[in-house]
Amino acid sequence: GQQVMQIPQYQHVQEGEDFTTYCNSSTTLSNIQWYKQRPGGHPVFLIQLVKSGEVKKQKRLTFQFGEAKKNSSLHITATQTTDVGTYFCAGGGGTSYGKLTFGQGTILTVHP
């Protein structure tokens, strides 16, 4: 079945440093979504990418979808303490309509 891998598992940064997490799928995706989960909270939708090579920005966050639609990345510029949490990618597509397969997440810690 479809597998989605994320690296790194953990990332510790000083406030103001940049952060990047990478997502790779074993199969070609129809779309990819990114979610943020604060400690003790539930996943909250950030963005969806659909097109090959697509790049989207949300303030300090930049999301990319690979040309082959098998990988994606999330980059945060100048991290803030409010960025703390776990970032998940979730790949859609394959034979299961509307099914999203989540990666294991990257836990981001920001030191002030």
Added chain:
Amino acid sequence: EAGVAQSPRYKIIEKRQSVAFWCNPISGHATLYWYQQILGQGPKLLIQFQNNGVVDDSQLPKDRFSAERLKGVDSTLKIQPAKLEDSAVYLCASSSTPGLATGELFFGEGSRLTVL
């Protein structure tokens, strides 16, 4: 707009006992998902409903887990009998995007299960 409601928020049971979780999705959302999130891992899909029909239950341990969505609105997830490895947060999510497309998932707060 009210979000996805789940109950109970917390449940502690002993192994071999049974437990049920309830989910009320956002009004009008046709697609409902149950995910299992073990500590330190990403959510794992257990079952997906489209209205009151099952779209995907390939990862649902059917010997002990069951789920239903009567009338295409509320849903219940049951575990009987529970095992230690079932300790996890059970997340319900809903989406307004029907059919073949994958849309934004709105998650509830989750039900945290501890099996002793």
